[in-house]
Amino acid sequence: MQKITPFLWFDNQVEEAIIYYVSIFKSAKVGKVARYGEAGPGPKGSVMAASFELEGLEFTALNGGPHFKFNEAISFVVKCDDQAELDDLWERLSEDGQERRCGWVTDRFGICWQIVPSTLTPMLTDPDAQKSQRVMEALLQMNKIDIATLEQAFEGQPVES
Structure with missing residues (x-):
């Protein structure tokens, strides 16, 4: 339970x-x-x-009626295993909703979701501060997350803008 x-x-x-x-x-x-x-x-x-x-x-x-509305102060993080799953959830949850930065989507009902790869937290918390910083910089340029781009940034490979 x-x-x-x-x-x-x-x-x-x-x-x-x-x-x-x-x-x-x-x-x-x-x-x-x-x-x-x-x-x-x-x-x-x-x-x-x-x-x-x-x-x-x-x-x-x-x-419960129109007394309260959802906002970004509460969101649900969905960890995706691959780009196909991430793309599918992103497309479906953003339909008639709003795409936001860094993997955030507000759906048609106003609920906020973070559609992220399961590898994001390990990359952002890597002991190598330069790696995690590169990942954060790449992440800040995205709405829907591109896993390959984050992996390139993590490895120090050039990232296309």
Whole structure:
């Protein structure tokens, strides 16, 4: 059992968002769904709250109304094994959303994601400060991350701009 669960507050798009996220991630499923009854406050039969799982992480989502909005202060980091996976997630999450620097994407619901290679943290924390600095400099030039370019920077090979 997961001890800490991210809780996402949507206006009224929980069902749409869950279907969207489950369609994007390879290991994903919808969990329990609670719907409003006669007492409301939402329309009878509409989703009040639901759980879903993405890549082994359970989420809870609530249709709580327009009181709160998502922002970049909270994001979800997705570590990708290769460029194909990174490209696929980047394209799908940025559709009708917004591409940002350094692998960040804001999706159509306003949730922020960091789509990064699994090798990024080891490169940025390498004991050789020159290697990690070159990787950071290359990273700062990118929106969607290009793994080959980061690897070239890490190895000290010329990087095309």
